[in-house]
Amino acid sequence: MLTPLAFERPVLELEARIEDLRKLGQHDDLDLSEETQRLEAQIEKSLAQLYGKLTPWQRVQVARHPNRPRALSVINALIDDFTPLAGDRLYGEDEAIIGGIGRLKGRSVVVIGQEKGGDTASRVKHNFGMAHPEGYRKAMRLMDLAERFKLPVVSFVDTPGAFPGIEAEERGQAEAIARCLQKGLEIETPFVAAVLGEGGSGGAVAIAAADKLLMFEHSVYSVISPEGCASILWRSAEQAPEAAEALRMTAKDLYDLGVADAIVPEPVGGAHRDPQAAIQSLGDAIVSALGETEAGGVTGAELKRRRRERFLKIGG
Amino acid sequence: MSWIENYVRPRIQQLVRRTPTQSDLWRQCPACGQMIFHQDLDRAQMVCPNCSHHMRIGAKARFDLLFDADGHDVLTMPQTPADPLKFRDQKRYTDRLKDAVNKNGPGDALKAAAGRIDGMPAVVAVLDFAFMGGSMGAAVGAGFVASVRAAIERKAGFVAITASGGARMQEGILSLMQMPRTVAALGMLKDAGLPYIVVLTDPTTGGVSASFAMLGDIAIAEPGAGIGFAGQRVIKETIGQTLPEGFQRAEYLYDHGMIDMVVTRAEMKATLGRVLSLLMQPTRAVANLPALVADTAKADAAAPAQAGVALKPGGKASRARATEPKQPETKQAEATKAEPRT
Ligand SMILES: [Zn+2]
Numbered sequence: 001m002l003t004p005l006a007f008e009r010p011v012l013e014l015e016a017r018i019e020d021l022r023k024l025g026q027h028d029d030l031d032l033s034e035e036t037q038r039l040e041a042q043i044e045k046s047l048a049q050l051y052g053k054l055t056p057w058q059r060v061q062v063a064r065h066p067n068r069p070r071a072l073s074v075i076n077a078l079i080d081d082f083t084p085l086a087g088d089r090l091y092g093e094d095e096a097i098i099g100g101i102g103r104l105k106g107r108s109v110v111v112i113g114q115e116k117g118g119d120t121a122s123r124v125k126h127n128f129g130m131a132h133p134e135g136y137r138k139a140m141r142l143m144d145l146a147e148r149f150k151l152p153v154v155s156f157v158d159t160p161g162a163f164p165g166i167e168a169e170e171r172g173q174a175e176a177i178a179r180c181l182q183k184g185l186e187i188e189t190p191f192v193a194a195v196l197g198e199g200g201s202g203g204a205v206a207i208a209a210a211d212k213l214l215m216f217e218h219s220v221y222s223v224i225s226p227e228g229c230a231s232i233l234w235r236s237a238e239q240a241p242e243a244a245e246a247l248r249m250t251a252k253d254l255y256d257l258g259v260a261d262a263i264v265p266e267p268v269g270g271a272h273r274d275p276q277a278a279i280q281s282l283g284d285a286i287v288s289a290l291g292e293t294e295a296g297g298v299t300g301a302e303l304k305r306r307r308r309e310r311f312l313k314i315g316g
Numbered sequence: 317m318s319w320i321e322n323y324v325r326p327r328i329q330q331l332v333r334r335t336p337t338q339s340d341l342w343r344q345c346p347a348c349g350q351m352i353f354h355q356d357l358d359r360a361q362m363v364c365p366n367c368s369h370h371m372r373i374g375a376k377a378r379f380d381l382l383f384d385a386d387g388h389d390v391l392t393m394p395q396t397p398a399d400p401l402k403f404r405d406q407k408r409y410t411d412r413l414k415d416a417v418n419k420n421g422p423g424d425a426l427k428a429a430a431g432r433i434d435g436m437p438a439v440v441a442v443l444d445f446a447f448m449g450g451s452m453g454a455a456v457g458a459g460f461v462a463s464v465r466a467a468i469e470r471k472a473g474f475v476a477i478t479a480s481g482g483a484r485m486q487e488g489i490l491s492l493m494q495m496p497r498t499v500a501a502l503g504m505l506k507d508a509g510l511p512y513i514v515v516l517t518d519p520t521t522g523g524v525s526a527s528f529a530m531l532g533d534i535a536i537a538e539p540g541a542g543i544g545f546a547g548q549r550v551i552k553e554t555i556g557q558t559l560p561e562g563f564q565r566a567e568y569l570y571d572h573g574m575i576d577m578v579v580t581r582a583e584m585k586a587t588l589g590r591v592l593s594l595l596m597q598p599t600r601a602v603a604n605l606p607a608l609v610a611d612t613a614k615a616d617a618a619a620p621a622q623a624g625v626a627l628k629p630g631g632k633a634s635r636a637r638a639t640e641p642k643q644p645e646t647k648q649a650e651a652t653k654a655e656p657r658t
Contacts, residue, residue: 162526164546164554169564170572174525174545182499182531201483201492202526202545209496223483223492223523233405233485247488248401257400259489311500312461315454315490316397 003066007058008050011269014043047269054218057241059250060226062218063197067272069216069279070196071098071113071156077276078283079104079111085145087138091171094135096127096163097207099142104154105287110146112139112207113156116197130163131203133176139207140183143191150300152190152290155207160225162203180206185307188300190293192286194264195219195251211307212289213259215251216278217266221259222249259314262289345369347540361581370538370581372518374420375427375442378477382440382585388431391439393423394462396454401488409486412448420447424455425480428463430470434589436596437472439463443480443524450480452524453487457494460528464501468508473592477515478529482522495527502531511595513588516543516566516575534591535575536584537566543575 004012018039025032054062062068075082075098082102086093098113114131117123139155146153162173184191184207193210199221215221222229226244227237234242254260264278264285271278293303342351347369357364361381362371373381379388403409417423425447430439441463443450460476467474483491505512514532516525518541526545537543544564552559562568566578579587593600 162545164551166551166555166557166559166563169544169546169551172530172572172574174521174543175530175574177526177545178495178499178528178530181496181527182502185496185500185503202495202523205492205495206526209499221489223488224485229485243405246401246403246405247485249489254489257488257490259493308500308503311493311496312504314493314497315457315487316400 005058005061005065007061011043011046011050014039014046018043044268047273051218051269055241056220056244056247056250057226059218060198060220060244062270062272063220065197065270065272066118067275068197069271069275069282070118071115071158073275074156074196074279074282075100075102075111075113077279078286079109082111085142088134088141090134090137092134094127094132094138095125096129096131096159097135097139099138101145101151105283108149108151110142110151110153111156112142112153114159114204114207116158127163129159130161131159132163132165132168133171133173136162136176136180136206140180143183143187147187147189147300150189152192153184153187153210154286155191155193155210156196157193157199157204157208157221158196159200159203160198161200162206177202177206181209184209185311186304188304190290190303191307192289192293194282194286195221195260200225209307209311211293211303211310212261213254214262214264214282214285214289215254215260216264216271216282217251218270219251220249221251221254222247346371363581368539368580370518370540372445372479374444374446378442379429379431379440381581382433382475382588383429383431383438384434386432388429391428391430391463391466393426393428393455393459396458399486400454400490401486403486403488405486412486416448420444424453424459425450426456426459426463428459428466430466430472433473433475433585433592436589436592437470438475438588438592439467439470439472440475440477442477445479445481445519448484450478450524451482451484451491452480452494452498453484453491454494456484457497460494460498461501464505467510468504471508471510473511473513473596474505475513475515475588476528476532477517478520478524479517480520480522480524480529482524492523495523498528499531502528511592513591515584515588517541519543521545521547533595536577536579536587537569537575538584539566539578539580541566543569
């Protein structure tokens with residue numbers, strides 16, 4: 001069952017009618033396939049229309065859809081022999097950030113991914129994708145591992161932000177993010193980051209200052225949530241749709257602003273309608289981004305230099 | 317100071333001499349409520365004489381406080397796109413910028429200058445909270461990179477004095493990208509083998525704390541400064557609990573191992589000078605130490621009339637002084653006299 005998005009109502013109504021027809025067909029032995037096909041074509045058309053002109057705020061809803069590909073589902077589908085690695089060796093294990101080693105199309109990689117969780121139990125387990133300092137320090141440890149064995153780092157971004165809590169502050173949330181960012185800029189090994197759903201501010205950029213940044217077509221990435229921005233600048237969270245527009249936070253915006261390097265297309269109607277197809281496109285995009293990064297057999301030191309130059313200039 | 321001096325006197329004077337400038341002459345401490353005479357406050361470097369509250373001060377005051385009396389060069393900050401997103405909420409971002417410039421003078425929230433701190437070459441970059449809450453957009457990021465480059469060119473230590481609410485959200489994702497930008501700049505400084513000292517002042521939060529502010533080789537904070545990643549209101553709303561006493565204050569960070577020291581404004585210059593010297597002159601022979609101090613003392617003694625002339629432009633005089641041949645024997649005596657100065 002798909003969690004409904006308000007703006008998808010016309011499509012959801014058509015889907016409900018198909019369901020009714022199917023039930024009818026089972027009981028009365030009628031051939032309704034022609035009508036079903038007609039409705040399906042209509043759905044395809046309205047989805048294409050709806051998703052062809054999503055507002056930024058609608059895109060935020062899609063980006064947060066619980067049925068979208070999440071880090072764990074992406075890892076399960078794309079990474080063979082995935083071997084999770086746990087703990088920051090300092091304080092604890094943070095399940096908001098999944099990490100490990102595995103093979104992407106045959107090649108060993110280090111994977112770091114923010115996991116929001118899919119149902120209530122797993123959301124709690126993964127703290128809704130909001131990492132504590134331990135998560136960022138684990139990510140740093142894994143980046144070190146990647147560098148030592150000359151493995152590429154592939155990170156998956158999907159978080160509302162770093163966790164805002166007393167313990168997170170006590171254990172140095174700001175410092176952990178800053179160091180993780182620094183580590184990502186310093187590793188002498190290829191580094192590709194992909195925004196799956198929601199790239200939430202400092203908590204996201206900590207694992208995303210990479211050689212290449214990919215974004216799913218309907219993902220968003222912003223300095224602040226539209227709700228947060230609206231409540232500060234418009235003094236009411238209800239202005240979130242306006243804020244979403246003003247912030248220029250969609251994949252296309254980031255591509256146009258030179259922050260994202262490529263947009264990974266999603267199936268018609270969004271990745272939540274066909275997660276596996278979306279994940280396969282993402283896999284291809286990551287492999288080609290790694291290929292571009294390493295083209296001409298660049299050294300690790302050269303990768304680091306280029307990555308630094310990229311960010312020294314960013315924003316003009 | 318007595319109650320009469322601090323409270324009654326200002327009140328009486330207010331009543332007696334109600335001139336338009338009265339409110340400029342007295343300032344109320346935001347922490348303890350005490351009225352303080354402006355000259356007393358200036359003399360105390362904007363630290364409340366009653367409760368030691370460190371009030372917020374701007375870039376110029378910081379430069380005057382930290383650099384040696386023989387002058388410093390304010391660096392020209394690079395030009396950046398003013399409003400890359402054409403951002404507009406209830407107000408245009410360009411109008412907010414204009415207001416900030418009208419209130420604070422030209423430029424953006426980051427100002428930097430090069431000079432010497434107790435004789436040690438230093439570039440000091442200051443985030444001014446008065447300019448749009450010290451928020452970090454492309455201008456701050458570009459200014460930070462330029463300041464680091466200036467430090468490398470001058471083989472100077474780099475000191476960042478932070479005060480910021482975080483990223484400048486009117487620049488959207490580009491403001492977030494200033495986090496990796498500033499961190500990348502620190503990579504150049506590290507490669508150059510130069511020290512990076514951070515002075516965290518009230519308040520330092522959000523994207524600034526989660527990037528360059530927390531990466532100092534040495535991390536210093538002013539007493540009572542609020543320092544953290546998340547804002548207190550957000551934390552309260554998220555966890556639904558009251559926050560512990562002193563939460564996110566400098567002393568709290570010290571207790572949790574997040575900073576090296578809490579240093580009062582009065583001791584800041586001496587502390588920075590000492591730390592820079594220890595890190596940048598690691599093998600200085602013992603015999604040479606007094607000589608250098610003596611150099612400074614001598615320069616200071618001779619300086620008052622010439623300093624302004626000698627140091628403009630580009631701090632040439634100070635560079636010359638550093639390369640002056642040392643004469644340990646004759647200067648030992650002077651050094652002893654000069655010692656209490658530092
Ligand atoms: Zn006071």
